Amino acid sequence: MTNVETVIDVKGLTKVYGDKTVVDHFDLKVPRGAVYGFLGPNGSGKTTTIRMVCGLLVPNDGAGTCLGFDVIKESAEIKKRVGYMTQKFSLWEDLTIRENLEFVARMYQMDNRNERVDETLKDLGLFARANQLAGSLSGGWKQRLALAACMMHEPELLLLDEPTAGVDPKARREFWDTIHDVADRGVTILVSTHYMDEAIQCDYIAYIAYGKKLIDAPSHELVDRVGLHTWRVEGKGLSALSKKLTGAKGVENVARFGTALHISGMDADALRQAISPYLNDETLSWQEKKPGLEEVFIHLMTGSEDNFK
Amino acid sequence: MSVLSYARVKAVLLKEFVQMRRDRMTFAMMIGVPIMQLILFGFAINSDPRHLPTALIDRDQSAMSRSIIKAAENSTFMNITEHPKTDEDAENLIREGKVNFILMIPENFARDLVRGERPQVLLVADATDPSASSGAVNSMREIVSLGLRRDLQGALSDLADKPPAVDVVLHKRYNPAGITQYNIIPGLLGIIIAMTMTMITAVAITREKERGTMENLLAMPIKPMEMMIGKVAPYVIIGYIQTLIVLLASEFIFDIPMSGNFSTLFMAVTLYIIVNLMIGFFFSSVAETQMQALQMTFFMLLPQILLSGFLFPFLGMPRWAQMIGQCLPATHFMRLMRGIMLKGAGSADLFASFWPLLVIMVVVGIFAMLRYKQTLD
Numbered sequence: 001m002t003n004v005e006t007v008i009d010v011k012g013l014t015k016v017y018g019d020k021t022v023v024d025h026f027d028l029k030v031p032r033g034a035v036y037g038f039l040g041p042n043g044s045g046k047t048t049t050i051r052m053v054c055g056l057l058v059p060n061d062g063a064g065t066c067l068g069f070d071v072i073k074e075s076a077e078i079k080k081r082v083g084y085m086t087q088k089f090s091l092w093e094d095l096t097i098r099e100n101l102e103f104v105a106r107m108y109q110m111d112n113r114n115e116r117v118d119e120t121l122k123d124l125g126l127f128a129r130a131n132q133l134a135g136s137l138s139g140g141w142k143q144r145l146a147l148a149a150c151m152m153h154e155p156e157l158l159l160l161d162e163p164t165a166g167v168d169p170k171a172r173r174e175f176w177d178t179i180h181d182v183a184d185r186g187v188t189i190l191v192s193t194h195y196m197d198e199a200i201q202c203d204y205i206a207y208i209a210y211g212k213k214l215i216d217a218p219s220h221e222l223v224d225r226v227g228l229h230t231w232r233v234e235g236k237g238l239s240a241l242s243k244k245l246t247g248a249k250g251v252e253n254v255a256r257f258g259t260a261l262h263i264s265g266m267d268a269d270a271l272r273q274a275i276s277p278y279l280n281d282e283t284l285s286w287q288e289k290k291p292g293l294e295e296v297f298i299h300l301m302t303g304s305e306d307n308f309k
Numbered sequence: 310m311s312v313l314s315y316a317r318v319k320a321v322l323l324k325e326f327v328q329m330r331r332d333r334m335t336f337a338m339m340i341g342v343p344i345m346q347l348i349l350f351g352f353a354i355n356s357d358p359r360h361l362p363t364a365l366i367d368r369d370q371s372a373m374s375r376s377i378i379k380a381a382e383n384s385t386f387m388n389i390t391e392h393p394k395t396d397e398d399a400e401n402l403i404r405e406g407k408v409n410f411i412l413m414i415p416e417n418f419a420r421d422l423v424r425g426e427r428p429q430v431l432l433v434a435d436a437t438d439p440s441a442s443s444g445a446v447n448s449m450r451e452i453v454s455l456g457l458r459r460d461l462q463g464a465l466s467d468l469a470d471k472p473p474a475v476d477v478v479l480h481k482r483y484n485p486a487g488i489t490q491y492n493i494i495p496g497l498l499g500i501i502i503a504m505t506m507t508m509i510t511a512v513a514i515t516r517e518k519e520r521g522t523m524e525n526l527l528a529m530p531i532k533p534m535e536m537m538i539g540k541v542a543p544y545v546i547i548g549y550i551q552t553l554i555v556l557l558a559s560e561f562i563f564d565i566p567m568s569g570n571f572s573t574l575f576m577a578v579t580l581y582i583i584v585n586l587m588i589g590f591f592f593s594s595v596a597e598t599q600m601q602a603l604q605m606t607f608f609m610l611l612p613q614i615l616l617s618g619f620l621f622p623f624l625g626m627p628r629w630a631q632m633i634g635q636c637l638p639a640t641h642f643m644r645l646m647r648g649i650m651l652k653g654a655g656s657a658d659l660f661a662s663f664w665p666l667l668v669i670m671v672v673v674g675i676f677a678m679l680r681y682k683q684t685l686d
Contacts, residue, residue: 056527056685075683079530090525107529 002067002081007032007157007188008053010064010071015048015057015211022048024211025062030190030204035183037202037219038192039297045211046192047087050159053190054082067156080108083155087162089142091149093135097126100134101149108153116152124148140171147178158182160191164198176201196293205293207300214300223291228299229271230264230291232257235284250274253298264295334601338608345608349615349630358441358625361409364391364399371419373460377430380456381412386445399433403482404652405661406644409435409624410445422457422474433480437647439487441622450477483568483651490563495646496619498555498578499639502548503585503613504606509544510589511602519598524685533681537674541586548582559650568653576656577645580663584638584670591677613639641665 008030015023023045030036038046051057053066055075063070069077091100101120105113121127124144137145143163151158160179164172176198183189191202199205199219206216217225233241238261242254245263250270255262265271279286329336363381367374381387391408393399399411413431421428432449434442453475461474484491517523526536559565588609589602596602614620616630617639623631634640644662648654656663 051685054528056524058684058686076530076532079528082528084525084528086521086524086528088521088524090521090523092522093520104529107531 002069002156004065004068005032006030007034008036008064008066008190010053010062010066012062013049013052013059013064014061015045015052016060022211023052023059026208026211026213028053028064028206028213028216030188032188033183033186034188034203035179035201036188036190037199037205038190038208039194039196039199039205040192040208041194041301044209046208047161048211049208050084050161050190050192054078054084054159056084080153081155082157082159083150083153084159085146085150085161085163087165089146091134091142091146093133095134096131097121097134097137097145098130100145101152104149104152110153120148120152140167143167143171143175147175151182156187158187158189158191160189162192162194164193164195172198196297199293207297209301223293223296226291226296226299228252228264228266228291228296229268230262230289230295231271231275232260232262232287232289233275233278233284234260235281237283241278241284244278245274248274253295253302255295255298257294262289262292262295264291264299266299334596334604338604342608342611345611349612353626353630353633354615354621355625355627356440356621357444358622359385359444360388361386361441361445361622361624362390362407363387363410363412364393364402364408365389366393366396366399366411366413368416369414369418373419373422373457374414376456376460377414377453378412378456380452381445381449384445384448384452386448386452387412401658403433403435404648404654404658406435406648407661409441409622425474427474427476429476429478431478431480433482436481436484436487437651438492438618438622439484439489441625442481443487446479446481449479453477483647491565491651492647493619494555494559494563494565495650496617496643498552498646499581499617499642500610500614500619501551501555502578502582502642503639504610505551506544506548506582506585507589507592507609508603508606509547510541510586511592511596511606512589512599513540514590514593515596515599515602527683527685533678533683537587537590537677537681541583541590544586545579545582548578548586552578565650567650569649569655573654573656573659574646574649577642577649577659577663580666580670581638581642581645584666584673587670587673587677588638591673591680594677594680594682613637616640618643635665636669638666638669641669 006029008028011027013023013026014021026045026049028049038050040046048057052059053071055071055078058072063072065071066078067081071078092103095103098117098121101117102113105117110116118127121130126141126145134142134145147160147163164175167175179189179191180201193199202219204217205219205222207214215222215226238256242256242261245251246254250265250267251263251274252265263271263275265274275286278284365378367378378389382389387410389412391402393402402408403411411431411433413433415429418428418430430453432446434446436442450473454473457474481487517526560567589606592602592605596605612633616626616634617623617637618634619639623634623640626634641662645659648659648662
């Protein structure tokens with residue numbers, strides 16, 4: 001075990017492809033034992049950032065350490081201590097489950113290989129199917145196998161790149177239970193996702209869009225820090241109402257959540273002013289609420305999009 | 310039956326053009342291969358080779374011996390390139406494949422000729438490739454009598470009249486019966502290995518890239534050298550199996566003599582297999598897809614077949630083609646195999662063909678290591 005308190009400590013990470021800056025001066029500090037959520041839309045640079053942290057991509061600019069090792073010069077040391085689960089299933093589909101795990105075990109030079117593989121298979125509940133080809137597993141099982149494979153060498157840091165994409169809700173829930181178990185054992189986890197309900201389960205959330213970090217805070221402080229105000233309205237004719245309010249002064253965004261509309265703005269008074277003509281409508285029921293992550297991110301996104309253009 | 314839709318045909322056609330334009334490698338191959346074939350078949354290959362290198366031992370140094378030498382060169386079959394001092398030196402030259410012929414004129418040739426004693430002129434031909442040597446062998450008697458025609462005028466004219474005044478002795482070495490298989494089968498092993506070994510490793514890594522498993526491999530603590538050895542080693546065994554098949558076939562089906570020793574053969578095969586595997590590894594570090602890797606393999610194979618001396622006599626090619634040929638591993642392997650199997654050459658005789666393979670191996674290995682990326686950049 002290395003003993004650094006800040007497991008990931010990078011500054012100004014930048015990755016440029018051609019004339020496109022995919023990650024733009026990215027700073028990140030991840031304390032030991034934290035579950036750090038990496039949130040952002042598709043193509044926002046989450047994967048690129050993770051790859052730079054574990055030495056799979058060389059940043060064009062910036063520097064930093066991962067587990068105390070230089071991310072540019074000492075990627076070999078980092079690779080030994082990090083478990084990286086790729087977004088796309090990247091184990092060998094034409095190897096059996098056992099063969100895949102044995103290969104990984106050999107790669108990390110584990111001494112008690114057979115026991116570790118057996119143990120992992122039993123924990124996974126795949127012991128009976130160990131000789132089945134990995135390619136024949138369903139999406140949920142593949143994801144569990146991939147997670148088990150990248151944890152076999154007992155890494156200090158887990159980098160999970162959208163681990164729950166395309167996985168059913170039950171499997172997702174079980175997956176997050178596993179993540180919390182692992183974190184309780186002192187393993188640091190950086191997990192990227194675009195599900196808000198998953199982000200809430202993280203200790204910290206960094207929101208990234210268009211290659212830039214928009215906000216980075218402990219998850220319970222995040223909403224307060226942005227200072228957004230939200231009203232929730234239910235009732236009839238919401239589509240029409242939504243059209244009327246969109247773009248009104250003081251209203252920054254209007255979003256539909258199930259049977260309700262959430263109307264948000266930064267300025268509480270201006271927001272109240274904007275909705276006041278409809279507040280006494282009997283067919284509608286209004287309620288001021290604490291904004292959720294989703295509203296906050298839509299708000300952040302709208303702002304950053306303007307910056308980007 | 311519905312009528313064919315012009316719009317749909319056009320849609321597919323346009324899509325193909327767009328995709329063809331994006332896939333530069335395939336496009337380059339479609340244009341590059343015919344150009345290469347035109348050049349190779351049009352200029353490099355020569356199935357009736359002339360000006361083949363010849364070692365000369367002229368122990369007579371007379372006007373008559375010079376006439377014969379001149380006639381031999383004028384025939385365009387031979388070019389005197391070496392003047393070995395001893396018979397042994399001459400033998401070495403032909404065994405190493407540096408010359409195709411040895412022309413030997415004995416002492417007192419002119420004196421014996423004048424006395425009507427029918428002296429001998431010896432032509433030793435390397436007959437491993439019958440098509441290279443047959444021209445000179447078949448016309449040597451005529452060449453000699455043509456050459457001596459002027460010398461045998463006047464007082465000596467009666468010698469010319471009752472031919473032949475000279476006893477032309479022909480030695481066809483290594484393949485006296487001129488059996489084509491003797492030349493082709495040992496060389497074929499070189500082509501088989503070049504084709505399969507290069508292809509299999511070229512695909513082995515691009516497959517990881519295409520399936521996305523490369524990212525996983527790169528995230529693990531494996532060094533490029535470990536990767537290369539691990540990727541290449543299994544196929545060395547496949548190469549040995551191929552060699553065994555060809556050797557068994559040449560022994561039991563084609564009756565090709567095995568004059569050399571197996572340890573030299575084993576050395577040559579091992580080296581050559583590794584060279585080809587490294588070329589494959591290099592291709593796979595350059596290519597993005599399996600398709601590209603296969604195209605590169607094919608592009609490499611064409612000159613290996615045509616310029617290596619496999620099908621067409623190497624020394625009969627123009628200089629520039631020989632120079633390209635010297636850079637190809639197959640060329641040196643052809644010489645090694647024919648040298649070992651047909652000429653019974655040992656590793657010392659074949660040093661000239663061993664070291665180029667070593668150089669190619671080191672150079673390709675360095676390039677492969679430099680090109681092999683440890684990141685996804």
